[in-house]
Amino acid sequence: MQMREMGEFNFIKSVADDTIYDMSTVICGIGDDCAVYKAKKGYHQLVSTDMMVEGIHFSSKTTAPFDIGYRLGTANISDIAAMGGVPRQVVIAVAAPPDGNSQRLQEIYEGLKSICKIHHVNIIGGDTVRTDGPLTVSLTIIGEVPEETELYRSGAQVGDVVGITNTIGDSAVGLEALLDNARGYLHCKRVHQRPEPQVYLGNVLRSLGAHAMNDISDGLGSELNEIAHASGVAIEIDETAMRFHPEVIQWAKKKEISPWSFALYGGEDFQLVFTIPENIVNEVSALEGIQLIGHVVSGAPGVCLRTAQGEKKIIPAQGYNHFSK
Amino acid sequence: MQMREMGEFNFIKSVADDTIYDMSTVICGIGDDCAVYKAKKGYHQLVSTDMMVEGIHFSSKTTAPFDIGYRLGTANISDIAAMGGVPRQVVIAVAAPPDGNSQRLQEIYEGLKSICKIHHVNIIGGDTVRTDGPLTVSLTIIGEVPEETELYRSGAQVGDVVGITNTIGDSAVGLEALLDNARGYLHCKRVHQRPEPQVYLGNVLRSLGAHAMNDISDGLGSELNEIAHASGVAIEIDETAMRFHPEVIQWAKKKEISPWSFALYGGEDFQLVFTIPENIVNEVSALEGIQLIGHVVSGAPGVCLRTAQGEKKIIPAQGYNHFSK
Incomplete structure (x- = not known):
C-alpha cells in the first residue's frame, strides 16, 4: 500500500505498538503533544541526533529496510555508548514520499524496534511527514551516565x-x-x-x-x-x-x-x-x-x-x- | 556560497556560536558524540520532535529563511507549552542540497536561535547531512515540568x-x-x-x-x-x-x-x-x-x-x- 493510501494516522497507529521496552522510566509514550519520562537522580543526561537520507546514507541495493532502521538505531545508541552512558529513549522523525511503500517504512520501524529492544531503549515519540524527495529519517536519542563520569x-x-x-x-x-x-x-x-x-x-x-x-x-x-x-x-x-x-x-x-x-x-x-x-x-x-x-x-x-x-x-x-x- | 564549497565542518563551525542561553543546565554543548545536560530534581522530562520539508511545510514564497527557523522553534516549544512545561534544550538535524545556499541555511539557524534565546532554550547538538531532495529540517526539544503536574x-x-x-x-x-x-x-x-x-x-x-x-x-x-x-x-x-x-x-x-x-x-x-x-x-x-x-x-x-x-x-x-x- 502507498503511504498516500494508508494516511499518516493509520501509519502511526500501525507502528506505535510494542515500542516500550523499559516501563520504569516512561510516564507517557507516543500520543500526546510530548512524551513524558523520568530522569535518574544523580545522573547526567546525554542527547544525540542522527539523520539518514536514502541514496546518501543507505541504498536499497545493499541495505534491506529492516537494516536501515537497525543501523539508524545503532548509530544513535553508539553515540551514547561513546560517552560511557546507557541509552534510554528515542524519538524518530520520518519524511516519506507519498507514493512510497508503507510496508517498507514499517520494516524500517521493525529494524529500529529490534535494536531498541536489545538495549531496552523506548521509542517514545515521532513525527511522520510527506516529502517530494528521498526517504529521510532522523533519530534523537537520550541516555544517562552517572554525574561527572561521562567520557569526552x-x-x-x-x-x-x-x-x-x-x-x-x-x-x-x-x-x-x-x-x-x-x-x-x-x-x-x-x-x-x-x-x-x-x-x-x-x-x-x-x-x-x-x-x-x-x-x-x-x-x-x-x-x-x-x-x-x-x-x-x-x-x-x-x-x-x-x-x-x-x-x-x-x-x-x-x-x-x-x-x-x-x-x-x-x-x-x-x-x-x-x-x-x-x-x-x-x-x-x-x-x-x-x-x-x-x-x-x-x-x-x-x-x-x-x-x-x-x-x-x-x-x-x-x-x-x-x-x- | 554553496554548501558543497563550504563543507560540513565549516558550516557547523559557522553556526555553533551563541547557542547556549541558559548555562545552568548544560555541561557540554555541540562538539562531542553527545551533548551533556542536567535534569532538574523533582521534574518530569518532556520530549517532542517536529520535521519540516521545503515545498510541503514552508515555501520561499511566503517564508523567509529566518522565519523557517523561527517557526520550527515555535512548533517544538509550543509542544512543551502544551504540557504546561518549560522548554530547555533542542537538537537540530538538517538535510541540505549540496548546491543550496549556505547563507540561507545560516539564516534558518539565526531564526531558530532568535526564538530559542527568547525562551532560554539551548541548542546543544545537531547533525548536518546532504540530500538530493528538498531542504529538510528536524528539531527535537526536551523540556521539564514538576512531577505529576503535566497536562494531557x-x-x-x-x-x-x-x-x-x-x-x-x-x-x-x-x-x-x-x-x-x-x-x-x-x-x-x-x-x-x-x-x-x-x-x-x-x-x-x-x-x-x-x-x-x-x-x-x-x-x-x-x-x-x-x-x-x-x-x-x-x-x-x-x-x-x-x-x-x-x-x-x-x-x-x-x-x-x-x-x-x-x-x-x-x-x-x-x-x-x-x-x-x-x-x-x-x-x-x-x-x-x-x-x-x-x-x-x-x-x-x-x-x-x-x-x-x-x-x-x-x-x-x-x-x-x-x-x-
Whole structure:
C-alpha cells in the first residue's frame, strides 16, 4: 500500500505498538503533544541526533529496510555508548514520499524496534511527514551516565594507552563485498548491515576509569585525530599491534591494498576507540573484545602510525564530509 | 556560497556560536558524540520532535529563511507549552542540497536561535547531512515540568470550562493574505511568519489547576476532537463567545466566509486550548490573553458548535493528514 493510501494516522497507529521496552522510566509514550519520562537522580543526561537520507546514507541495493532502521538505531545508541552512558529513549522523525511503500517504512520501524529492544531503549515519540524527495529519517536519542563520569574526546593524557573494541574495517569490507556481489564475507556483510553498538564495553571502560572515548563512525583516522586535537596530545599507533578480522585480511589481499585502509578510512564500524591510564591496562586487557594499539605522547596534536620498520607515517583526519563528493 | 564549497565542518563551525542561553543546565554543548545536560530534581522530562520539508511545510514564497527557523522553534516549544512545561534544550538535524545556499541555511539557524534565546532554550547538538531532495529540517526539544503536574489531552472532565489563549485563525488569514499579495493584515502575516509559543500562559494554567491542554497546530476542530476523544467527553463551543482578531473578521468578510473556518481548520496558530474546573474560572478569566469559549459535557466523544440561534453543528476532526493531497 502507498503511504498516500494508508494516511499518516493509520501509519502511526500501525507502528506505535510494542515500542516500550523499559516501563520504569516512561510516564507517557507516543500520543500526546510530548512524551513524558523520568530522569535518574544523580545522573547526567546525554542527547544525540542522527539523520539518514536514502541514496546518501543507505541504498536499497545493499541495505534491506529492516537494516536501515537497525543501523539508524545503532548509530544513535553508539553515540551514547561513546560517552560511557546507557541509552534510554528515542524519538524518530520520518519524511516519506507519498507514493512510497508503507510496508517498507514499517520494516524500517521493525529494524529500529529490534535494536531498541536489545538495549531496552523506548521509542517514545515521532513525527511522520510527506516529502517530494528521498526517504529521510532522523533519530534523537537520550541516555544517562552517572554525574561527572561521562567520557569526552578531550580527556586523553600523555602516557595513556590507546585501545579499540573488537576489530575494525569490517563494515567497509562488508560494503565492498556486497557491492561486488562477492560470495562469503558473511561476518563483514553482517557488520555492515547490522552493526552492534558497544554499550556494555563503553560502560565497563568508563567505570574502570578510561580517560577519553569516541565511537568509530567515520574511520579510526578521523576519530583518533578528533581525540588528539580535542585533548592537545599526539597519538602513536603501533602497526604490529593491530589484529584484523580474517575476512578483512582476505579481502585486502584480494584487492591488493593494506587492511589499514579499511580501518583508518572505512567508518561505520561503531566500535569504540579510547585512551586509558597505565594503571588499569591489566584490567582492561583482560576484558574480552579489547585491543590495545598505541600510546598517547606529548607533541603537536596529530596521529601517526609506527610501522614494523620503525617508520612514522602521519595519519590525516580525512573524515567523511557530507557535502563533498 | 554553496554548501558543497563550504563543507560540513565549516558550516557547523559557522553556526555553533551563541547557542547556549541558559548555562545552568548544560555541561557540554555541540562538539562531542553527545551533548551533556542536567535534569532538574523533582521534574518530569518532556520530549517532542517536529520535521519540516521545503515545498510541503514552508515555501520561499511566503517564508523567509529566518522565519523557517523561527517557526520550527515555535512548533517544538509550543509542544512543551502544551504540557504546561518549560522548554530547555533542542537538537537540530538538517538535510541540505549540496548546491543550496549556505547563507540561507545560516539564516534558518539565526531564526531558530532568535526564538530559542527568547525562551532560554539551548541548542546543544545537531547533525548536518546532504540530500538530493528538498531542504529538510528536524528539531527535537526536551523540556521539564514538576512531577505529576503535566497536562494531557486526556484530562478533560464533565463540567469543565473550555478556553483558548489569545485569538485563533490569525495564521491562516496571514498565509492567505501573503499568497494573495494583499496589503495590510500585518498582525496576521506576522503571526503566520513568526508565531509565538505560549509557554508563560501554559505554565500559569498548569499551576492554577487546568485539567487538559493541547496546542493549536492543526486547527481548533482537530485539537478539540483530540481532547474529547482522549478524555471520553463531549465538548460544546459557544459561537457567540468567540472573539476574533479584527483582521480575521475583515478578511473573512472580504472572502465571504465565516471567520470560524479559519479558527477551526486553519492551524499553525500555536495558541493553547485547555479545559479548567469551574472553581478556577474567575482566576483564569482575570488573566490577560484568555478567552473562555465553551463547556465539557457528558455524551459521546465529539465536538459541536452551538450557534447564536441555538442550533448544534457537529465539528469534525478534519486534522491535517500529511499524506493526502
